[in-house]
Amino acid sequence: MRDFLRVFFSRPISLIGLVIFAAIVVIALLAPFLFVRGPFTIVGMPLLPPGAPGLLAGSDVLGRDMVVGLAYGARISLLVGITSTLCALGIGMLLGAVAGYYGGWLDDLLMRVTEFFQIIPSFVLLMVLVAFLQPSLSSTVIGIALVTWPQVARVVRGEFLSLRSREFVQAARTLGMGDARIIVTQILPNALPPIIVVSSMMVGSAILTESALSFLGLGDPNLLSWGSMIGGSRSAMWVAWWTTVLPGVAIMLTVLALNFIGDGLNDALNPRRRR
Amino acid sequence: MAEALISIRDLTVALPPGADRAHAVDGVSLDIPRNEILCIVGESGSGKSLTAHAVMGLLPRGVTASGGQILFGGADLLRQRPEAMRKLRGRDIAMIFQDPMAALNPVVNIGQQITEQIRAHRGIGEKEALQQAAGLLAEMGLKDTKSLLKSFPHQLSGGQRQRVMIAMALSLSPKLLVADEPTTALDVTTQAQILKLIKRIQSEREMSVLFITHDFGVVADMADRVAVMRQGRVVESGTTTEVLSNPTHSYTRALIAAVPTGECDLPPPPPDAVPLMAVTRLSKRFRRGGFFSGASAIAAVDNVSLTLSRGETLGIVGESGSGKSTLARCVIRLLDPDEGEILFDGADIARMGARGLRPLRRRIQMVFQDPFSSLNPRETVGDIIIAGPRAYGEDMREASRRAADIMRLVGLNPETMKRFPHEFSGGQRQRIGLARALMLKPDVLIADEPVSALDVTVQAQVLKLLDDVRQQMNLAMLFITHDMRVAAQVCHRVMVMRHGQVVESGPTREIFAAPSSDYTRALLAAIPGRGLLAAV
Known part of the structure; x- marks a missing residue:
């Protein structure tokens, strides 16, 4: 563990990533306490530039405070990013583990199902799913999880495939351990590093996907997210740059931070990089 | 003594801070003579490999030669510029490694790998280089060199790969060949062939060989001179006959004593009326190919029968690919046998389901080959x-x-x-x-090559432990090995396998004294240092 932290923090880039991400998490958590009136309250004239009295980041097309919008948007983006990744991890790890551990026809079957999801253009599938389920927070999360789990399943299956032939797994079988016990206590801990890395990056891409959905108007209409802020302000893009650029920068920073963290984890969890 | 090709003077190699000792190599002075084989022998961690790597200028990152000289043709190799060393490597000094599979590039064919070096140093055309490569492979005793040049590393056997590695190392006619445990990953029979090859090439080409090993049996077969290393220091050196017949250092004596001579002094156990385990006509086939290519089945274990009683050790001996590990994995039901029965304490476990097997599993246990995985x-x-x-x-x-x-x-x-x-x-x-x-x-202990990844001295300790445990717990032991001399130390009976079939079986002592098949005789002849060490 100490080695892990040392390698992780020896790269300035992973530290930067962690600091940015932590800051965004804190803002998201504190938003309802800092801005009790909520993001939809109109506070002044529309399209006031940043620096106008009381408006640090200006106001949007309806005269709402951009700072409040960005803070509340972080809540939705992080919520969607994290929960959809957890759902995708659940499906992907279960199917990947079963396919990799048992092999044979079960592996063939599950991998064909996985490929089925991989060959459909994922964003189109996602739009259809969300439109079909009615745009809401939960339909967004379910939709994103459904199009991203194959990635996890592939990684997990590969790890299980190589680990199940290792002698310590055979030893566990000769000791009389059941399959479930072997999968959970013997193989899974050894397969975790790549799963952690993949999932940190998946949170970033889920945030992007959510933004894209909201931009197209397929997000939850009762919630303000960074994507819907950009979508709602695109008509004002040429007269009030801050209405689109600021939420865009927020998305970029979050995704970048998560990728930095993923890179750092990749190094820190790689036993060859440790000494 | 012949004039030295390379003189190592007070070589000191420092380890990074935090290692178990400050110096991996501590003030080593050695002469590598011309036209002779010098063996450095020692256990793992003795600094023998790092000495060899220092000569090549290939010390791992974080490890530096902090003192001393390595003199070659008047120049100190430790103070050469990297470009000069690069030219030297391959042309004057070449190296072969322990694991030829890891040292060969898996996606480039053999021909290209050999010719790459020739062309890089000599600047000749591809066709000419390929001709030279074919000649080299033929010199290594490989047949059908034309198709060999077009094949990839995974298509070759371990012995073939090591021959290819040697051919690559010799492609520029170096003056010194550094061999770092080149046979440790190989079968005993293949090892014997490779050792013979290196010795033949050495005398034909009149070059020097620096041979690293942990096995005094190999030393006895190979070396003109030997240096014994321990904890970074040379504790004893001299000509092989001197050191073998009159070892002065206690550590050398311990190393020599650890080498099993292949003499068997275990008495056969009294025959048990009812064996604990009886395997009859067991077969296991592996299917290859699949949907598009025609499927073919290979019989890994073919009609094998054996019995095993409490308190006895049955050795299963054979080269890799002989089916001995598959047999063991069928007996312990990590694999499902296709035919035959395995009677264990009266119950046939060959086709038993997972539920019925579970209470029996704990009574049959296994020790695996690879201490790392x-x-x-x-x-x-x-x-x-x-x-x-x-x-x-x-x-x-x-x-x-x-x-x-x-x-x-x-x-x-x-x-x-x-x-x-x-x-x-x-x-x-x-x-x-x-x-x-x-x-x-457990009642039955299956040991699958439990000592083949270990140093000779450690091997002896682990074998003794296994034997003690068998006696104390009255175990029936199934001992799988490719090394006849290991079998001789612990097995009461042996069964020799080849291509999935039993070649011969019987009490170890009888098989060693009078082997009835050529294959067994070849296995016995392959024991390194057999004659020499027994005479000492």
Whole structure:
């Protein structure tokens, strides 16, 4: 563990990533306490530039405070990013583990199902799913999880495939351990590093996907997210740059931070990089 | 003594801070004579490999030669510029490694790999280079060189790969060949062939060889001169006959004594009326190919029968690919046999389902070959050892208490239970693997090449431990090995296998005294240093 932290923090880039991400998490958590009136309250004239009295980041097309919008948007983006990744991890790890551990026809079957999801253009599938389920927070999360789990399943299956032939797994079988016990206590801990890395990056891409959905108007209409802020302000893009650029920068920073963290984890969890 | 080709003077190689000692190599002075084979012999960690790598200028990152000189043709290799060293490597000094599979590029064919070096140094055309490569392969005793040049490393056997490696090393006619344990990953019979090849090439080409090994049997076969290394220092050196017939240092004597001579002094056990385990006409086939290519089946185990009684050790001997490991994995039901029966204590377990098998599993246990992959790297040793009893619902405290006893039994300190496998040496890991198996109080212990990854001295200790444990716990042991001299140390009876079939079987002593098949005779002849060491 100490080695892990040392390698992780020896790269300035992973530290930067962690600091940015932590800051965004804190803002998201504190938003309802800092801005009790909520993001939809109109506070002044529309399209006031940043620096106008009381408006640090200006106001949007309806005269709402951009700072409040960005803070509340972080809540939705992080919520969607994290929960959809957890759902995708659940499906992907279960199917990947079963396919990799048992092999044979079960592996063939599950991998064909996985490929089925991989060959459909994922964003189109996602739009259809969300439109079909009615745009809401939960339909967004379910939709994103459904199009991203194959990635996890592939990684997990590969790890299980190589680990199940290792002698310590055979030893566990000769000791009389059941399959479930072997999968959970013997193989899974050894397969975790790549799963952690993949999932940190998946949170970033889920945030992007959510933004894209909201931009197209397929997000939850009762919630303000960074994507819907950009979508709602695109008509004002040429007269009030801050209405689109600021939420865009927020998305970029979050995704970048998560990728930095993923890179750092990749190094820190790689036993060859440790000494 | 012949004039020295390379003189190593007071070579000191520093280890990075935090290692177990300050210097991996500590003031080593050696002469590598012209036209002779110098063996450096020692256990792992003795600094023998790093000495060889220093000569090549290939020390691993973080490890530097902090003092001394390596003189070659008037120049100090330690102070050469990297470009000069690069030109030297391959042209004047070449190296072969322990694991030819890891040293060859898996996606480039053999021809290209050999010719790459020739062309880089000599600047000749591809066609000419390929011709030279074919000549080299023929010199290595390889047949059908034309198709060999077009094949990829995974299509070759271990012995062929090592021959290709040697051909590559010799492609520029170097003055010195550095061989770092080149046969440790090979079968005994293949090892004998490769050793013979290196010796022949050395005398034909009149070059020098620096040969690194941990096995005094190999030294006896190969070396003109020998240097014994321990903890970074040369404790003894001289001509091979001198050192073998009159070792002055106690460590040298211990190393020589650790080499099994292939003499068998175990009495055959009294025949048991009812064997504990009886395998009859067991077969296992592996299917290859699939949907598009025609499927073909290979009989890995073909109609094999054996019996095993309490208190006896049955050795299964054969080269890799002889089906001995497959047989063991069928007996312990890690694999499902296709035909035949395995009677264990009166019940046929050959086709038993997982549920019926579960209560029997704990009575048949296994010790695995690879001390590195056989222990879960993410579990503490204590957790590894009590995993078996825990799977059968034994109380945690009771299991931990027994684990401490078992650890003492296999010669480990119970206080190390909280540590992780990577903190232990290879020999200690095999002891952990044995402790894990013994925790379930088995009746049958299957040992699959348990010492083939270990140094000779450690081998002797682990073999003795296995034999002690067998006696104490009255175990029936199935011992799988490719090395006849190891079999001679612990097995009461041996069964020789080839291509999945039993070639011959009987009491070890009789097989060693009068082998009835050519194959067994070849296996016996392949024991390194047999004649020489026995005479000492």
